[in-house]
Amino acid sequence: MQIMKEVIETGDFDFYPVEHHIIDSSTDGKKVEIKWSDGHLSKFHFIWLRDNCPCCIHPDTREPIFNIVSMPDDLLIYSVSTTQEGFLEVIWSGEPHTSYFHPGWLRSHCFDLLKKPFPEPLTWDSKNKKEPDRFDWNEIISDPKTERKWLYSLVETGCSIIQNVEPSKNGLIQIAKRIGVIRETNFGLTFDVEAKTGPDTAAYTEIGLPPHTDLPTREYQPGLQLLHCLKNSVKGGESILVDGFRVAEEIRLKEPETFDLLTSVPWDFGNRSTLTDYRWKTPMIKLDNNGKIEEIRVGNFLRVPLQIDFDLIEPMYKAYKLLETLNHDDRFKLRFRLEQGECLIIDNRRILHARDSFDSSTGERHLCGCYIERDELWSSIRMIERRNRQKRMNSALNQ
Amino acid sequence: MQIMKEVIETGDFDFYPVEHHIIDSSTDGKKVEIKWSDGHLSKFHFIWLRDNCPCCIHPDTREPIFNIVSMPDDLLIYSVSTTQEGFLEVIWSGEPHTSYFHPGWLRSHCFDLLKKPFPEPLTWDSKNKKEPDRFDWNEIISDPKTERKWLYSLVETGCSIIQNVEPSKNGLIQIAKRIGVIRETNFGLTFDVEAKTGPDTAAYTEIGLPPHTDLPTREYQPGLQLLHCLKNSVKGGESILVDGFRVAEEIRLKEPETFDLLTSVPWDFGNRSTLTDYRWKTPMIKLDNNGKIEEIRVGNFLRVPLQIDFDLIEPMYKAYKLLETLNHDDRFKLRFRLEQGECLIIDNRRILHARDSFDSSTGERHLCGCYIERDELWSSIRMIERRNRQKRMNSALNQ
Numbered sequence: 001m002q003i004m005k006e007v008i009e010t011g012d013f014d015f016y017p018v019e020h021h022i023i024d025s026s027t028d029g030k031k032v033e034i035k036w037s038d039g040h041l042s043k044f045h046f047i048w049l050r051d052n053c054p055c056c057i058h059p060d061t062r063e064p065i066f067n068i069v070s071m072p073d074d075l076l077i078y079s080v081s082t083t084q085e086g087f088l089e090v091i092w093s094g095e096p097h098t099s100y101f102h103p104g105w106l107r108s109h110c111f112d113l114l115k116k117p118f119p120e121p122l123t124w125d126s127k128n129k130k131e132p133d134r135f136d137w138n139e140i141i142s143d144p145k146t147e148r149k150w151l152y153s154l155v156e157t158g159c160s161i162i163q164n165v166e167p168s169k170n171g172l173i174q175i176a177k178r179i180g181v182i183r184e185t186n187f188g189l190t191f192d193v194e195a196k197t198g199p200d201t202a203a204y205t206e207i208g209l210p211p212h213t214d215l216p217t218r219e220y221q222p223g224l225q226l227l228h229c230l231k232n233s234v235k236g237g238e239s240i241l242v243d244g245f246r247v248a249e250e251i252r253l254k255e256p257e258t259f260d261l262l263t264s265v266p267w268d269f270g271n272r273s274t275l276t277d278y279r280w281k282t283p284m285i286k287l288d289n290n291g292k293i294e295e296i297r298v299g300n301f302l303r304v305p306l307q308i309d310f311d312l313i314e315p316m317y318k319a320y321k322l323l324e325t326l327n328h329d330d331r332f333k334l335r336f337r338l339e340q341g342e343c344l345i346i347d348n349r350r351i352l353h354a355r356d357s358f359d360s361s362t363g364e365r366h367l368c369g370c371y372i373e374r375d376e377l378w379s380s381i382r383m384i385e386r387r388n389r390q391k392r393m394n395s396a397l398n399q
Numbered sequence: 400m401q402i403m404k405e406v407i408e409t410g411d412f413d414f415y416p417v418e419h420h421i422i423d424s425s426t427d428g429k430k431v432e433i434k435w436s437d438g439h440l441s442k443f444h445f446i447w448l449r450d451n452c453p454c455c456i457h458p459d460t461r462e463p464i465f466n467i468v469s470m471p472d473d474l475l476i477y478s479v480s481t482t483q484e485g486f487l488e489v490i491w492s493g494e495p496h497t498s499y500f501h502p503g504w505l506r507s508h509c510f511d512l513l514k515k516p517f518p519e520p521l522t523w524d525s526k527n528k529k530e531p532d533r534f535d536w537n538e539i540i541s542d543p544k545t546e547r548k549w550l551y552s553l554v555e556t557g558c559s560i561i562q563n564v565e566p567s568k569n570g571l572i573q574i575a576k577r578i579g580v581i582r583e584t585n586f587g588l589t590f591d592v593e594a595k596t597g598p599d600t601a602a603y604t605e606i607g608l609p610p611h612t613d614l615p616t617r618e619y620q621p622g623l624q625l626l627h628c629l630k631n632s633v634k635g636g637e638s639i640l641v642d643g644f645r646v647a648e649e650i651r652l653k654e655p656e657t658f659d660l661l662t663s664v665p666w667d668f669g670n671r672s673t674l675t676d677y678r679w680k681t682p683m684i685k686l687d688n689n690g691k692i693e694e695i696r697v698g699n700f701l702r703v704p705l706q707i708d709f710d711l712i713e714p715m716y717k718a719y720k721l722l723e724t725l726n727h728d729d730r731f732k733l734r735f736r737l738e739q740g741e742c743l744i745i746d747n748r749r750i751l752h753a754r755d756s757f758d759s760s761t762g763e764r765h766l767c768g769c770y771i772e773r774d775e776l777w778s779s780i781r782m783i784e785r786r787n788r789q790k791r792m793n794s795a796l797n798q
Contacts, residue, residue, distance in 0.1 A: 012671050012703075013671055013672060013673045014676075030713075043709065045709075045712045045713055045716075047712070047713060047716045048704070048705060048712050048716070051704075051705070051716070052704050057671075058601060058604065058606070058700070060597060060598050060599075060604070061598055061599060061600050061601055061603075061604070061671065061700075062671040063600065063601050063670075063671055063700035063701065064699060064700050064702055065601075065606075065700065066699075067609075067699070067723075068699075068716065068719055068720045068723055069720065069723050069724050069727055071720065073717070073720075109704050109706065111706070111709040112709075114706050117678070180585070180675075181583050181584055181585055182583065183582065183583070184580050184581065184582070184583060185580055186579070186580055198459060199459050199460055200459075200460060201460050201462065202457055202460055202462050202464075204460075205457065205459070205460070207457070207464075210466075217774075218772065218774045219619075219622065219772065219773055219774050220618075220619040220772070223618065264688065271462075272411050272412055272456075272460065272461040272462055273412060274412045275782075276579075276778045276782065277413075277778050277781035277782055277785065278774050278777075278778050279516075279777070279778075279781070280774070283688075289663060289682075300463060300465075300466070300467075301457070301460075301462035301463050301464065302462065303463055304411075305447070305450075305451050305508050306447060306450075307508065307510070307513050310442065310444075310510040310511075313444045313446070313447050314429075314444055314446060317444075317446045317447070317450070317467065318472070320467055321467045321468065321470065321472075324466075324467055324468050325468050328468055373617065373618065373619070374618055375616075375617045375618050375677050375679070378677075378678070379675045379676050379677050379678075382676035382678070383674075383675065383676055386676065
């Protein structure tokens with residue numbers, strides 16, 4: 001079959017081990033039904049198959065060039081069958097076009113077997129978690145399994161600590177680049193958290209910081225924050241984490257009316273500076289379309305005067321007081337000391353971070369931080385899984 | 400009054416010209432009521448005033464240090480009055496604390512006078528708009544009024560062209576830095592849009608690009624896109640813009656069921672690459688909590704196989720077909736030629752951009768682009784307004 005050589009088998013750059021074979025295919029005039037060698041059945045709509053025809057892509061970029069605008073509403077097929085190579089062959093009606101679908105690709109897109117791409121967050125409090133999971137930097141870069149475990153841990157728990165990192169800005173950047181592109185802000189590509197003269201934010205003082213997310217003042221809070229410890233010999237300055245999702249769950253359960261306020265009434269965030277004036281107005285707890293807790297935004301020192309319906313002022317302050325009381329409650333806090341050479345990574349849209357005040361006269365405390373979007377984390381995990389699929393395919397071919 | 404010298408008058412770094420004076424103040428036991436010299440009345444809740452006490456801030460950063468957790472639920476005041484300097488004086492009950500509120504600051508925060516910070520989007524189609532508004536780069540950097548007009552135009556129309564920009568990457572970066580921090584992506588801090596060998600996205604070929612937003616594959620699409628024309632001598636390659644909000648409005652009006660699908664059923668976006676695997680799943684049209692159109696996400700070539708409820712496949716393709724048909728309809732398109740030295744800026748969460756195919760053998764076409772978050776635009780506008788308030792204050796003082 002000459003045509004098989006011309007098509008790019010799956011239309012993307014991924015790998016699809018063939019673990020089941022198509023043993024039968026049929027159509028009801030709207031969908032194609034496939035019977036697999038393990039007895040499983042899959043169904044695919046004509047329009048979905050036509051859209052995903054693996055040859056209707058740009059040959060270099062493999063991006064789709066299928067144009068739905070020119071498609072008839074009543075798309076029909078002439079025939080469906082299985083090729084000698086085990087591909088699903090669909091000959092389209094009304095246009096001189098045939099599509100060949102790779103069995104591994106088809107199976108992995110079966111609508112009855114769709115899996116969530118990532119594990120759900122495992123929320124925690126001080127009862128079921130004592131410290132962020134720890135990983136060794138050298139193991140991460142030398143052992144793909146450790147790297148995978150580290151990244152999944154970050155998705156599930158929203159935090160992790162990497163140990164044995166070079167205690168320098170360069171050490172931080174190495175970790176960041178391992179995940180992806182750094183998101184620069186007005187504080188720089190990276191920023192130094194230490195007691196400074198003329199600080200432009202509370203982080204750059206010795207005072208304790210209440211649990212907060214970073215840059216709630218922006219339309220989009222940074223997804224991940226890295227805080228790498230270059231020096232920490234001061235008295236005080238312990239690190240504190242709070243799982244904002246866990247606190248929100250508690251409020252939802254015990255104070256549903258407060259939860260409604262926190263998820264529906266906007267709150268005014270803003271920075272104070274002579275150079276910039278970033279503000280964002282949005283509820284402190286954000287739900288997705290299905291009512292699932294999606295994002296937390298808190299920063300007591302990153303607020304500007306609340307400007308909402310006058311009658312909501314008192315209820316909202318009451319709601320804020322409850323939220324802040326829980327955020328400060330030891331029941332929810334992990335407290336630990338970040339040591340030199342340890343890099344803390346947190347999901348900044350879920351995990352609040354805080355620190356105890358410290359006394360600069362007793363030593364030095366210097367963290368170096370940066371932000372990364374969560375897309376980079378998720379892309380990294382997908383690429384690890386892709387390489388694992390590639391290995392499985394290669395080892396199957398070598399057997 | 401010695402204490403007045405010790406407090407920072409307004410607790411922030413902003414300027415509040417005093418255009419009205421407090422002539423009376425009173426309380427009903429829960430709120431303070433103020434009568435102004437122009438007869439206007441303002442009311443403020445105790446808790447709101449206490450939270451915004453201008454001395455409860457860090458002296459350097461001016462960030463709030465007020466802690467609501469330690470506040471009693473039944474906050475009371477001992478007295479309210481006006482000082483000789485015209486400040487509102489509130490003596491708190493139950494703690495040895497007095498707050499002094501600047502009259503200009505108070506008036507500008509009156510709940511009955513709250514204004515939207517920015518104008519609403521003025522949506523457009525090819526009937527009421529022919530080209531993006533054009534501004535001259537030298538005027539922008541030399542005349543604050545032109546700069547202000549340019550930035551507001553960008554907020555309202557979602558697009559603008561700056562002319563007479565140095566046709567180089569440096570020219571692009573100058574404009575970007577004028578607004579704020581560049582958002583780097585896997586395509587770089589800046590990226591070159593030209594026909595390349597071994598392109599990793601459709602933009603880097605000669606083919607026409609359908610109307611799309613950039614990076615719909617990310618959790619957060621970049622807010623602003625800058626596309627600066629370094630060279631354009633080819634045949635073809637005209638630029639096209641579509642106001643995605645306008646198209647969405649039309650669908651809402653004429654096809655409400657389709658609108659419901661497009662705003663509620665997620666759609667699968669993804670890139671195709673050997674190096675990264677960015678994906679995001681979300682409805683193509685995003686509404687805010689009040690049902691207002693907030694964001695558009697479209698990119699025919701930036702999709703991965705749709706994985707939603709099986710029964711929604713056909714309705715969603717039908718909805719997508721309608722959306723794409725309108726996105727390609729001349730009724731909605733601005734078509735213009737970007738000339739050397741012109742920089743196009745668009746709101747990438749609202750405006751779709753496209754280009755006609757071109758023929759590299761007829762000349763050169765080279766755009767240089769980058770992304771910026773919209774926060775930077777809004778902060779720039781606020782800073783311009785702040786400087787204008789400062790000027791008004793200074794000129795009042797000099798009279």
